[in-house]
Amino acid sequence: MAQIHFDDFLKVEIRTGKILRAEAFPKARKPAYKLWIDFGEELGVKKSSAQITKLYTLEGLAGMRVLAVTNFPPLQVADFMSEVLVLGVETGEGEVALIQADREVPLGKRIS
Template sequence: MKNILWWPLKFAFPCLQIRTNTGKSCSMTDPAKHAVVPSTQGDTRDWLDIRAGTVVDAQPVHEARQHAMRLTIDFGPHIGMRSSVVQVNHRYIPARLVGRQICAVINMPPRQVGSFRSEVLTLGMPDSNGEVVLIRPDGRVPDGGKLF
């Protein structure tokens, strides 16, 4: 997998880079190895629009090189349904994701992933083994609720 940094996330979240330009893996599991991002000037809260949504469908993507799923996520009546292709390890079973709330960046350009169009960036973090753990609200929130 090549560098998966997307502008503007590369400035806000430099640890999203999974492989360096030389092809070597970064340690995603050791927070001490990641530099603290310097403070920015001005109000940056509007750069990323992070919303909560409920997964209404989850299907495996069989043609993906790594274990991936295509999620259909309901972000409420004002935003509607959006799709996302997520690279997840074997932690998640598609049927168990349905009904679960997740967090996603909804104001990024769509990205073509194989034959699928990924409209939002579903957020996750690595566990101690480097496997993706999806980010979700601590309790039930309205679909489309904005992170502030």
């Protein structure tokens, strides 16, 4: 992968959010959940489709704090408009572990 400059990195807006609710997403091509994530006063609640069904249950997601890219264009996934990209790391077994702050931080805060 090519190296990028710091200015390129600054174009990616990654913010903190809290998952308000999660639902099953049977219409997705790959197993996924629908997420509603609160990014605070500035951005409000945004939706995301996330392929995280192997490591997370619907019940365990509510209240979880996550990081997401908030300045990608929305993407239509089946009958659902995904507005942000929740960040995770593939474990090597096809599982995705969500990236989280190690302590509570304000909602909508941009990473730096």
